[in-house]
Amino acid sequence: MTEMETGAVTDRTPDAVTDPVQVEAVVDRAAGAVVDRVTPRRGRPAQVGRPGRPVEPGPAVELTGVTKVFNPGRPDEVTALRGVDLTVGRGEFVSLIGPSGCGKSTLLRLVADLVPATGGTVRVADRSARQARRELAYGIAFQQAGLLDWRTVTRNVELPLELRGLSRRDRRTKAREMLDLVGLADFAGHYPDQLSGGMQQRVAIARALAVDPPLLLMDEPFGALDEMTRERLQDELLRICAGKGTSTVFVTHSIPEAVYLSDRVVVMSARPGRIVEIVDVALGERTEATRQSNAFFAGITRVRQALRGTSPEAPA
Numbered sequence: 001m002t003e004m005e006t007g008a009v010t011d012r013t014p015d016a017v018t019d020p021v022q023v024e025a026v027v028d029r030a031a032g033a034v035v036d037r038v039t040p041r042r043g044r045p046a047q048v049g050r051p052g053r054p055v056e057p058g059p060a061v062e063l064t065g066v067t068k069v070f071n072p073g074r075p076d077e078v079t080a081l082r083g084v085d086l087t088v089g090r091g092e093f094v095s096l097i098g099p100s101g102c103g104k105s106t107l108l109r110l111v112a113d114l115v116p117a118t119g120g121t122v123r124v125a126d127r128s129a130r131q132a133r134r135e136l137a138y139g140i141a142f143q144q145a146g147l148l149d150w151r152t153v154t155r156n157v158e159l160p161l162e163l164r165g166l167s168r169r170d171r172r173t174k175a176r177e178m179l180d181l182v183g184l185a186d187f188a189g190h191y192p193d194q195l196s197g198g199m200q201q202r203v204a205i206a207r208a209l210a211v212d213p214p215l216l217l218m219d220e221p222f223g224a225l226d227e228m229t230r231e232r233l234q235d236e237l238l239r240i241c242a243g244k245g246t247s248t249v250f251v252t253h254s255i256p257e258a259v260y261l262s263d264r265v266v267v268m269s270a271r272p273g274r275i276v277e278i279v280d281v282a283l284g285e286r287t288e289a290t291r292q293s294n295a296f297f298a299g300i301t302r303v304r305q306a307l308r309g310t311s312p313e314a315p316a
């Protein structure tokens with residue numbers, strides 16, 4: 001019987017990444033960013049799971065007058081964002097949409113403290129973005145699932161739990177719970193290259209959610225998926241976020257996706273990115289009928305108009 005058949009969750013090769021600091025370096029690389037290293041907490045393991053976590057007041061994310069200039073003073077200087085003000089409430093689902101290059105990913109990376117702001121302030125759960133990152137206060141999922149191909153599905157999901165110093169037993173229990181949640185319990189012992197793209201994305205989402213982050217940052221996580229898988233994962237994501245009260249900032253190029261998922265859709269202008277309009281979406285509980293509803297189509301029309309600058313609510 002193979003390792004996969006027995007459900008064993010050992011790695012394919014001896015895991016070179018045993019030092020949690022190195023592990024985080026790998027996670028950072030998976031996120032496509034180079035950042036300084038965070039020393040994992042010593043002493044008592046960090047708490048995982050909502051029960052007992054105090055409900056904190058204030059918004060999940062608050063950007064005030066945020067500007068981002070890449071390569072300032074150089075010939076290749078780029079002003080990616082200018083004067084961005086945005087507040088994301090606790091438990092709110094907010095999507096960012098706008099033309100290619102308008103700064104959506106940059107905005108997400110500022111919140112994640114993967115790049116620093118040039119001007120303005122970025123607050124996450126009433127802390128600086130830097131502090132929030134040190135506390136691992138958010139989960140990240142990007143278009144590339146960013147899984148470590150030498151680790152089993154279970155051990156990929158366990159990565160952020162290792163960073164938090166959880167015991168092997170607690171990690172395993174939590175990983176199993178998360179894989180159940182995304183419908184991949186039967187694939188715990190598989191390796192990423194034995195999964196479809198959609199399944200890999202679900203593993204990445206399970207990993208992002210494993211530490212029960214109060215905030216989820218997602219950059220086109222479903223961009224490479226076929227339409228049916230995409231719709232199914234959208235529903236799974238909504239169910240998970242609603243169940244856990246997770247706040248989410250979600251970057252997408254798809255107007256229907258933004259409208260379906262969001263409480264509010266933030267429409268951005270071409271570079272330098274500014275917020276031109278924030279469209280409130282009130283679809284209520286999503287059901288089979290939602291994607292055919294008048295409210296859904298009305299939301300799509302409003303976002304499309306805002307993107308074209310033709311909305312009556314857009315500034316002149």
Ligand SMILES: Nc1ncnc2c1ncn2[C@@H]1O[C@H](COP(=O)(O)OP(=O)(O)OP(=O)(O)O)[C@@H](O)[C@H]1O
Nearest residue numbers: 070071078080099100101102103104105106107271
């Ligand atoms: N590290 C960087 N160095 C220099 N310029 C950068 C860097 N990252 C992003 N930019 C520039 O900032 C601008 C915004 O990029 P960003 O990736 O945030 O846009 P986006 O809206 O996410 O684009 P897309 O929809 O195509 O993914 C672009 O002009 C891009 O070239």
